[in-house]
Amino acid sequence: MIKGQSRRQFLKSSLISGAAVATGSINLLTPNKAFSAEYPDVIVSYGSSATDITRAAVEGLGGMQRFVKPGSKVVIKPNMSFSSPPEAASNTNPEVVREVARLCHQAGASRISILDNTLRTPEDCLRMSRIPEYCKDIPNTNVNYVKAQRLFKEVKVPNGKQIKSMEVVNEVLEADVLIAVPVGKSHGSSGVSLSMKGMMGLIYDRISFHSRFDLHESIVDMVTILKPALVVIDGTRILSTGGPGGPGEVIPLNLVVASADMVAADAEMVALGTWYGKKFEPNQVKHIKLASDRGLGQSDLSKLNIKNIRS
Amino acid sequence: MIRLQRISQSISFILFLNLLYCASHPFREGIPTDLFLRLDPSVGIISSIAGRSWLLSALAPALGLLLLTAVFGRFFCGHVCPMGAMIDMFQLLFSRKSRKQQESNTVEQTSIFRSYKFVFVAFLLLAALCGVSLAFLGSPISLATRFIALVFHPLSLLLADTGIELAAPLQTLIPQLNYIQVPVRVFAANEFLAALFLSIVILSLFQPRFWCRNICPTGAILALFSVRPIVRRHVEKSCVHCNKCVRECPTGCITADHLMNVSSECIVCLKCSKTCPVSAISFGYRKTGLGPEQDGSFQKLLPTRRQTLAGIFSGIVMGGLVRTGWNQPRLMGQEKSLTDPELIRAPGSIPERAFLARCVRCGQCMKACPTNTLQPIWFKAGLEGMFSPILVPRLAACELNCATCGQVCPTGAIRPLELLEKKQVKIGTAWIDRQACLVWNQDKKCLVCDEVCPYNAVVFKPTENRKNAVPHVVPNKCTGCGWCENKCPVEGASAIRINIIGEIRLASGSYIEKAREYGLEFKTDKTDVDVLAPDTFELKGFGTNTEETPKTPQPVKRLELPQGFTED
Structure with missing residues (x-):
């Protein structure tokens, strides 16, 4: 399964990236507003190959060059916080992460940094998530855990209702683009853990979110600052129960959800998945509703232009 | 010219450090991280006696060493022992012997305390016969491993971390340098362990290799096997009695007439033969000629009957004290002991009494533990349990995908378990x-x-x-x-x-x-x-092992809502 690219794949991907570059250069002439209206708000990309559906989803949003300009520094935030293998679904599918990193590279990113503040023993988390192993051949790409306090910097949260300041990973503050690549999973405290909850992997002190503050309000406070430009949610399989760490019920959905709107992406993922044996409306997850209410994105699916594609 | 001993000692010490470094997670199978510990006869013998079962994995290498000692003398002390190497290093750096000290370095003048090591062995053996292992007090390899693992290693990690912080200006050039995150490790009792080690090496300021001459129980056991080794020191008649060899001898084992030495005290460092101006000293197979058998010095170094009895008696009393102590498990008619409820042993630890008999407190498990949760204790398990490892979950938890502590344990006090079993x-x-x-x-x-x-x-x-x-x-x-x-x-x-x-x-x-x-x-x-x-x-x-299909939406009642979801 894990082999180098075949000639056909290579031709295909180079054609696609060629086309992407071409469209990208046209876009330079187009005003940005009109440009974003050309694309759907949310792409749900179905298919059996995680790599293909990830690529298709990003292409559907206008290609990676819409988000990553040549020479820019990119931080990708996957889930790799648990020392469990990809099948357990508490970490992001390494194929999805690799494809996002590859697209960033093809869009001309000068540095691609894949970061997470791991919950369990860092080396074990990275090794068992297999993300470093998958991404090692993508140029300019580094996979790191972030534990040492010196790697964080305190920033103010001007629009925070509860959180007034927090310590965020330095490199995220310096980066040009932040991309969230979470896995779709349930969460014992926040209902689901998707792109917004996942941002807690880029801050130093997570514990006080739980103990001092209301978790949902804190998450929304946090994403007023840590707002990803692009969200690709791995729904190749979701951890439907027992999240975030598992063990729990793993349901294959064979899809990824991509959007430039983190709230919309999370909302769509909630609607697509089955959580604890039930179906839910996006607004039943408090932090999604709060984020939408505070104007950070759109959680009302009826107001979103959602496009389903299959590859 | 560098002496052979310095070379072999350095190689051994580097090997020792490297093996200990390899005692880490993820553990690579097949690396004998406990090699030096298993070579130490104190470890094998005391653990076997106290644990009432043959610890062959440690006894076999130790027996091999004893046989080699009968041939070559106490070469282990001079060429292999990491404790000896560290003492030598300390002496090289800090020790300035006075002229008087050097001149009065004959075996006759330096033997006041030599018998104590045999008394110590008697004490340890008798305590072991009572079922109490105090090997951790005396085994030089256990002491050296514990010091390096719990004191030196964390210090060097801290140094590395500081170095990386100082290199901050470079980090803008090489961003990846940022992410070298050296784990800072902490250990309970580390200052005390450092002080204990320091006191051992500081004694060598008063007398070179004080520990090895007078206290080390492994040295004592090896001495008993090297009373008359096959390869030993020999002095030609050409000796000019310049006294140089006496001055140089690190263990002071040469007699005042320069012609003889006590082989049981000689660590075969070959310094005397190197330093001899007329090359009268050689080491080799000797059938006849002057030797310790003729001068009977060894007997003079043995403890007196009174001293031996004191060792035996105090060993028995010690064993008895421990077994009648507060922490002792299994009083008559009682199923449970008064064990501290937080005495959480590493996964795979054998039952407590056997565990304490087997554990030599080398600290390898604590060094190898990736999360740092394994910590040496003080008196939570009584004197007998001093420095034995427990989990301190408030500090760190036991890593799920790790069974390294059992794999590096030299005595099987923590069993080597497969990950699935662990x-x-x-x-x-x-x-x-x-x-x-x-x-x-x-x-x-x-x-x-x-x-x-x-x-x-x-x-x-x-x-x-x-x-x-x-x-x-x-x-x-x-x-x-x-x-x-x-x-x-x-x-x-x-x-x-x-x-x-x-x-x-x-x-x-x-x-x-x-x-x-x-x-x-x-x-x-x-x-x-x-x-x-x-x-x-x-x-x-991925995930195809579940045949679950998404269920149709159901009305959700208040109490049935999973955590984190609200009713609209």
Whole structure:
């Protein structure tokens, strides 16, 4: 399964990236507003190959060059916080992460940094998530855990209702683009853990979110600052129960959800998945509703232009 | 010219450091990280006697060493022992011998304390006969390993971390340099361990290799086997009696007439033969000629009958004291001992009494523990348990995918378990301190313990008159790994703590079967097998092992809502 690219794949991907570059250069002439209206708000990309559906989803949003300009520094935030293998679904599918990193590279990113503040023993988390192993051949790409306090910097949260300041990973503050690549999973405290909850992997002190503050309000406070430009949610399989760490019920959905709107992406993922044996409306997850209410994105699916594609 | 001894000693010491460095997670099979410990006869003999079972893995190499010692003398002390190497290094740096000290370095003048090491051996052996292993007090390899593992290693990590911080200006050039994050490791009792080590090396300022001459029990055992080694020192008649060899001898084993030495005290460093201006000294096979058998010095170095009796007597009393101490398990008619509830032993530790008899406190398990949860204790288990390892979950938890502590244990006090089996070992059970718990006591919304539990052993149940569901531990699912205690956001003592309740410790047999027998169900991932063979797993198979299909929407009642979801 894990082999180098075949000639056909290579031709295909180079054609696609060629086309992407071409469209990208046209876009330079187009005003940005009109440009974003050309694309759907949310792409749900179905298919059996995680790599293909990830690529298709990003292409559907206008290609990676819409988000990553040549020479820019990119931080990708996957889930790799648990020392469990990809099948357990508490970490992001390494194929999805690799494809996002590859697209960033093809869009001309000068540095691609894949970061997470791991919950369990860092080396074990990275090794068992297999993300470093998958991404090692993508140029300019580094996979790191972030534990040492010196790697964080305190920033103010001007629009925070509860959180007034927090310590965020330095490199995220310096980066040009932040991309969230979470896995779709349930969460014992926040209902689901998707792109917004996942941002807690880029801050130093997570514990006080739980103990001092209301978790949902804190998450929304946090994403007023840590707002990803692009969200690709791995729904190749979701951890439907027992999240975030598992063990729990793993349901294959064979899809990824991509959007430039983190709230919309999370909302769509909630609607697509089955959580604890039930179906839910996006607004039943408090932090999604709060984020939408505070104007950070759109959680009302009826107001979103959602496009389903299959590859 | 560098002497052969310096070369072999350096090689041995570097090998020792490297082997100890390899005692880490993930553990690479086949590296004998405990090689030096198993060579130490004190370790093998005392552990076997105290544990009442042959510890062949340590006795066999030690026996080999004893046979070699009968041929070559105490070469181990001079060429192999890391403790000897560290003492030599210290002396090289700090020791300035006075002229008087040098001149009075004959065996006759330096032997006041030499017999003490035999007394110490008698003490340790008799205590071991009483079932109490005090090998950790005397075994030089245990002392050296413990010092390097628990004092030197954390210090060097700290130094490395500081170095990286100082290199901050470079980090803008090489961003990847930023992410070298050296783990800072902490150990209980480290200052004391450092002081203990320091006092051993400082003694060598008063007399070179004081420890090796007068205290070391391994040195004493080796001395008994090298009374008349086959290869030994020989002095030609051409000796000019310049006294140089006496001045140079690190163990002061040469007689005043320069012609003889006490082989049981000689560490075969060959310094005398190198320093001799007329090359009258050689080491080799000697059938006849001058030798210790003719001068009877060895007998003079043995303890007196009174001293021997004192050693034997104090050993017995010590053993008796320990066995009548507060911490002693299994008083007559009692099923349970007065064990400290926080005496959580590493997964795979054999039953406590045997564990204490086997454990030599080398500290390799604590060095290897990736999370730093394994800590040496003081008196939690009595004097007998000093420096033995326990888990301190508040500091760190037991890593799920690691069984390294058992793999590096030199004596099998912690059994080497397969990872799958280790995951089924119950070392304790979590309990909730409802007075401290944010949910139970303050009705706050907090689910950290559930979030971090790798075994799903914490469940939240809604109760009446409460806004938030409250946590309960499912004892059958809890292994006592300690993630909940570690991550509990309550300041100070955790509101969910691990105690040894329900711990399972088997001297032999399968932990998996025992867990099944007791009706325990430890489930981590459905795909445990793949953890062991990650390379065989195919990405296509993601999640397809569940045939669950998404269910149709159902009306959701208030109490049935899972945590984190609201009613619209």
